[in-house]
Amino acid sequence: MSPVDVDAAPATFRPTSDLSQETLDYFGGDDLRARVFFDKYALRDPRGRVLETVPPQMWRRIAREIASVEPTAAKQAEWEEKFYWLLEDFRFIPGGRIMHGAGNPKRVTLLNCFPAGTPVLTKRGFLPIQHVLPGDEVLTHRNRFKLVTHVMERETEEPLVELAVFYLGDQSIRCTPNHRFYAYDPSGSTRWVRADELTKGHYVKVDRITETIPLAELDLLDYLDGGGLEEDGSVYTAMPYVGGNGAVGVKETRRVKRRVALDEQFGRWLGFFVAEGGVTDNSVYFTLSKDEPHLAREIAGLTQSVFGLDASIQERADQPRHWMRVYVHSRVLVRFLRMFFDGRTESHEKQVPQWFLRMPQSIQKAFVGAVFAGDGVISEKSVGLFLANPGLIRQIYTILFRLNVVASVRWEGMLRYTKHRGMWINVGTQPYADAIKAWIRGDFAVESTLVEVDKNYFYKVLDGDLFIKVKQVTYAAAEIQTVYDLAVEDDHSFTVCWLGAHNCYVIPVRDDSIESIFDWMREAARTYSLGGGVGTDLSVLRPRGAPVNNAARSSTGSVSFMELFSLTTGTIGQSGRRGALMITIADSHPDVLDFVKVKRNLTKVRYANISVRVSDEFMRAVESDREFPLGFANEHAEVSRMIRARDLWSELIKGARDYAEPGLIFWDQIKYWSTSEYNGMGVITTNPCSEIPLEPYGNCCLGNVNMACFVSDPFGAQPRVDWERLEPALRAATRFLDNVLDYNADKHPLPAQKAASLKSRRIGVGFTGLGDMLIKLGLKYDTDEAVGFVDQLFERIKNVVYDESVNLACEKGVFPAYDADKHLAGRFVATLQPPVLERIRRHGLRNVALLTVPPVGSGAALAGVTSGIEPIFDRAYVRRSESLSQETFKVYHPLVREYMARFEVEREEDLPLFFVTAHQIKPEMRVKMQAAIQKHIDHSISSTVNLPRDATLEDVERVYLLAWKLGAKGITVYRESSREGILITEEQAAAQSASATPVVEERRAATPRPRPKVTAGRTERVETPRGRIYVVVNEDEWGVCEVFVHSLDVEAEGVGRLASLALRGGIDPREVIEQLWRVQSKEVAFDRSSSGTVVRVTTIAQAVALALGRALYGEDFRPDKEFPRADVLPAPVNHVRQQTLKFAPNAGVASGSEPIPEVGIARPTNGEAAGNSDHSARMEFIGICPDCGAQLVHENGCAHCPSCGYSKC
Structure with missing residues (x-):
């Protein structure tokens, strides 16, 4: 196998638009759950390609990241596996921001960046940072290669830090001020230090390649493009020819060894070629000084030994008595070298393959020795190397660090005898210079060791790693430029210019001003x-x-x-x-x-x-x-x-x-x-969904135990709570969320948020799937039996979680603001069981507060369970097809579907009574259930009491008063249809449909209105996955009338023609926008409007919809953010004349307006107002899902979409 194959191409990742079949199969064909995972939580690269296709990949990422804060490698490995078990099968559902953010530095490293052109060391060599791709492997501060998962970019005009260190000469590094480098601190410790905090007393770590690839030989047949022949272990080529007398013959090239051993001899021969070699079409040659006959003889001998080819030594004809050449006449060897060096065999462009940087050190010693022998400058105390080839110099410099040689590098101007700017490597420290001299002599057994020498203050050696002294830290002039950062798995670092670089709430209105x-x-x-x-x-x-x-x-x-x-x-x-x-x-x-x-x-x-x-x-x-x-x-x-x-x-x-x-x-x-009313932790308001009361700058750290997973013998004769697994899950969840606080400590947007988080270590172990758990246990939600059971259940849960916080306090310490006397005086703590209270007195607590019930929304949809402590909202939902027909179909709640399949139930009406839904439960029972749980929750609960559409003011008042009297901390009610567009039951939908059946009237067909001779409009360039297109949107006196699409894709013209036909035929342009936007593909492009708004585009049809929407609504039109439902989009405004357009809904002539022949559009009259309405109002109705355009459900204290899993919270 060719060594080029050793570095496989970057992994192929899935584009993002269409749901992966692998994902759908994992969820058993449940489109909603699969779509929630695929669209909301699967890790992606900046180009939108999916890096995770099934939840186990997500669970492993999260478990690894959250376990990474444990103090030792053994602890990290132990808790990674325990956290994986916790997450597996959705036993525990972390907060959405944790699922999306853990291991995904996209949102936390946005500010820590390098400008374009910064060299990053990858397995493909040094690449400008903007050319690094997800899937590349980069060298990290642990001297190993790790996968890049994301490449991020942004524009900035902040002044960048310029960092200069000794030995890198003028190779200064520019970065944003808060980018961190791994450095030796003047205090004597090594840590990550911000660039703007580095001083001349710091030493920055040099990253070195330690990996060695197991490659023993090269097969020259791999380098001949299939044109080689083999015979007796040799390779040659043959070409037919026609002689002077017409005879046909075959001309064969000289035989060359087919298999070339990768050993010291090959490394030495390669080094001589890099320093002194070149090629013609028929020969390989080495140019040497007349004073180097010993090198000429060595090269000739190596050529015979390595390739089995004879070489001749000749004086150079044009400069006799000054230069000599070693010639090797072999077309096979020429072809091999041209492919080996990727076609770049000129002296200023030669670079060894990147895999050679990871070859065994003995081979690299032979290579370095030959390069310095051929082109080096040798003195008594130092050795130097100049090449008019900066790329090759960087490779040799990288190899020297790998061989434990400390050297310096600097740029040089163009010398008299070169046409290209060159670079110097200088080795001026005696032990390292002596090692290179030994390698020049051919003594490859000599080892170089990193050591600190007397009177050298410019580097330090710590635990076998090299740290180079900071020379100066300055600021560059501010300018607008694009900066980049990488996300790297496991080590979270990458190598820039040989140096290790890191990759990447409640806010009070403080006073009356x-x-x-x-x-x-x-x-x-x-x-x-x-x-x-x-x-x-x-x-x-x-x-x-x-x-x-x-x-x-x-x-x-x-x-x-x-x-x-x-x-x-x-x-x-x-x-x-x-x-x-x-x-x-x-x-x-x-x-x-x-x-x-x-x-x-x-x-x-x-x-x-x-x-x-x-x-x-x-x-x-x-x-x-x-x-x-x-x-x-x-x-x-x-x-x-x-x-x-x-x-x-x-x-x-x-x-x-x-x-x-x-x-x-x-x-x-x-x-x-409240458990936190002391030491500055007193709560002042709540988080956005009110389940966590918070102090100033306090923040939420939430995750939810899926109660539906912890039932033994569900639906059986003796179903019970599976405490053997539930208790370990509760304890692991407590540690998981406590770890999140440390994992997230440096990722807070504001320093005050970090301080508040670590001061109180507030977490929220939450719960979901309670409704499903009760059904599996055969308990009807709205019964006193169910309320009593839940009361006892959460009593035990409370004590287990608090007991685990004591364990964490014993292991890791109490939270910094802990005061035993004040905390134990709290009323909630007094409700704990005596053994737990006694342990708190003796050891304290790790967290100021621990329990909550948040709205789970998308997380519950992902797990396929009821949300929070809610009952089933409905046994089945009506979903709309994504096809043009917009057909509807019924989707059952997963547990309903499971029960019906298991017990062969065909009709919903035949389900047991414990399958009770939110709309069937009396409001008073919902309040009693919430109050029973609230007794055991130190924070609060987000829950919604659903009321029928005919609920009165008195009904709402009874709910509110009962909640207050029973000790609830908050209450939310939602009366059906109290906001436009909310989901309705199947029966109501049928009734509405029947009552709304239109009377069939005879209608004439709409025909396109004639195109006027002159139209006014705009042309917009839009980026699409198929390349750049130009969309022309024209308007006549009645509004938008045509769309032209200019593209290399000829079918794009058809999109424009059909859109124009529809528009001139009286079709509302909002309908055209919606239908075009529904056309999606697997590819993704990003288009930026003239106002800077970026929109994700997957097809040419979507690009046309985007251009049409911008023409009607302005440059901030975002159909990828707010789904462009025709019945939600505001009435369009004619941007040419600022006249309000009117569209007759049935293509008939609008009453009281001047008709346009054969077209159902009203001509604006002179008295109409021009564009003075609030167009965004209807875009923001609570009832409309901004992701898919479906209707929202209001439960668990939050609006969410049963169709796509969107959650407002």
Whole structure:
């Protein structure tokens, strides 16, 4: 086999659009689960290619990454396997950001980058960083090659750090200030140090190749392109010829050994060729000084020994008595060398194959000795080498480091006898120079050892590794440029210019000032950009009408800033997902009534959840129908007034019933049971879905135990909870999330978030699949028996998890802010069993709080179980086909499908009573279940009480009052159809369909309107997977009338012609956009609009839809982010004349408008307003899934999509 084959090509990864059959097969054909995994959690490279096709690959990645923070290699290996077991079969479902982020530095290394051109050492050699691809292997700080999983790039205009170290001459390294290098610290330790923190007292590690490839010989037949012949162990070529008399003969070349041993002789011969050799069409030659006859004789002897070829030594004809040449006449050898050197045999371009950098050291010693013998400068104390071939110099320099030789390298200008700029290698330290001299003499047994010599202050040797002293650290001038970073598996580092480089919440509004508000926006934007969500409380801001110290007479109030916060959230996103935001306000704030009503305008605060922090005092005032004081006071303003408590209460109830917001947070309950009300950990608001109350800059670390996995003998005679596996899972989950805190410590967007996270070590062991567990146990969700069972279940869970936190405290230490007396005085801790309490007294806790019930959303859909503590929402869902027909089909909940198949049940009506759904359960029972669990949860619970569409205000009020009285910390209700577009039951769908059956009227066929002689429009260049295309969108006086597509792909023209036909035939352009966007492929391209908005495009049809959408809605049109449903897109605006277009829904002539012959479009009249509506309002209805355009379900305190798995939370 040719050594070129040793380095296999980068792995072939799957493009991202179409669902992998391998993925679908793994999930047993369950399209929803497979799609959730494939689209949301499978690891991808920046080009969108899938690196993980089945969950075991994801589980292994997550387990390895989270175990990596364990202190020893043995512990890491042990916990990687235990975490894998925990994750396997979805026993434990980490928070979505953990599943997506662990081992995926895409969101955490975005700022740590190098500019284009920075050389990175790969198995393909030194490559400019922008040319490194996922699948390449790079040298890491552990002196081994590891796989690149991602290549990231971004634009920056920040000044870059320029790092210069000794021995690399003028080879300075430029990088962003916070990129880290592995360095020896002046304090005497080795660690990763930011570039802008390096000083002249640091020494940076040199990475060296230690791997050796097991390659024993070369087969010259592999280098002859199939044109070689073999005979008696030799290889030759033959060519027919015609003689002068017409006779036909065959001319054979000289025989050459077929198999060439890769040994010291080959290495030496190769070194001489690199230094002194060249080729013609028929010969190989070596040019030597007349003073080097001994080298000429050695080369001739090596040629015979290695290849079996004779060589001749001749004086050079054009310069006799000065130069001599060694000639080897062999076309086979010429062909071998040209292929061996990849066609580059000139002196300024020769480079050895990259696999040669990993050959046995004895062969490399022979090679280095010959190169220095041929082209070196030898003196008593040093050796040097100059070549007008920088690429080859870098290879030799890399080999010298591998051979434990410390050398320096520097650029040189073009010398008199060269046309190419050259580089010098100089070895000036005696032990290393002596080793090279021995290799020049042919003594390859001599070893070089890294040692520190007297009076040398420029390098250090630590544990066999070389560290070179920093020369200087400066800043380059700021300029706009593209910078890059790599994600590398396992070692998370790569080699740049021989040096080791690392690869890559609640935010309070602090005070009542405009500066604080904009500080919040900056910090929130940074958090969103790195995948985080944010919660904040407005109660610190002065109310509407309060005096201000600026040009305004009075404050616009706290509510006026909600839209600003919301737009920040909607604008900044990561991985195509908007940030998540929870805004709260105290019930006593004077703006609370405005707050409660703000989202009744569907165009306002579209990117935030809102909740009111309700006090016990307010609830008692409601019960007794008393007045309730509102007030605000700080050094700038003081406002107070009284309101009737039930007036505010009525607005809260109305908002919940009719608009599904705001939610209620029973704040006194939260503070009363909080375990963190000391040492600066007091909670001030909640995370975006309200299941975690948080301190300033506190953050969530969530994962969910899948309760459905822990039932023995499900549906059997004696089903039971499988505690033999559940308890180990709970303990492993606690350690897993505690490890996440350390794994994520340096990845927080803000330093304050890191500090808060490590100070309290707050985690949230959550739960999902409870509804499925009860069904497997034969318990009906809405029974006192089920509530009592769940109460006992979570009592035991609570004690197991707290006991494990004690174990972690014994092993790793208590959380930094722990105070035994204050913590043990907490009311929740007092509910633990006496043995656990005693252990806490003796050893403390690792985590300030441990338990929660978050909305699981996509994670539950991925696992195929009920979400959180919810019952089954519905036994079956109606899903829409992705085909043009948009047909619908029924999909059963996985456990329903499993039961029906196992017990041969054919009709849903024949299912047992314990298959009860959310809509069949009385609201009071939902509240009782939540309250029973809340007793054993130190944080809070995100859950939704689903109400029928005919629920009254009194029904909502009963739910709220019961939740407060039973000790719930918060409550969310959702009345069916309280927001437009929510999923409806199958029966209601059928009834609506029947009532909406249209009366069949005779209709004439629509015919395309004539194309006018002159149209106005725009031409846009769009990137597609098939190359760049140009899309022309033209408009006549009635609107968009035609689309032209210019492309090398001739079928693209057909897309434009059919789109034009539809548009001129009266078809709403929104329908055209939707249908074209539904055409997807396996390929991906990214197109950037003139405003900088980047859109993912998979087909030419999608490119046409994109261009059409931009023409109608502007440059920020994002069909890949918000699915372009025709019935959701706003009415288009004619961008040429800014006239509102009207489209008749049935292709008939609109009443009261001037008809266009044979076309169902209304001509705009002179009195119509021009584009003054809010076009984005309908795009943001809660009922529409932004990923697939289907309708959303509201459960577990969050909206999610049963069709594709999208989750708003």
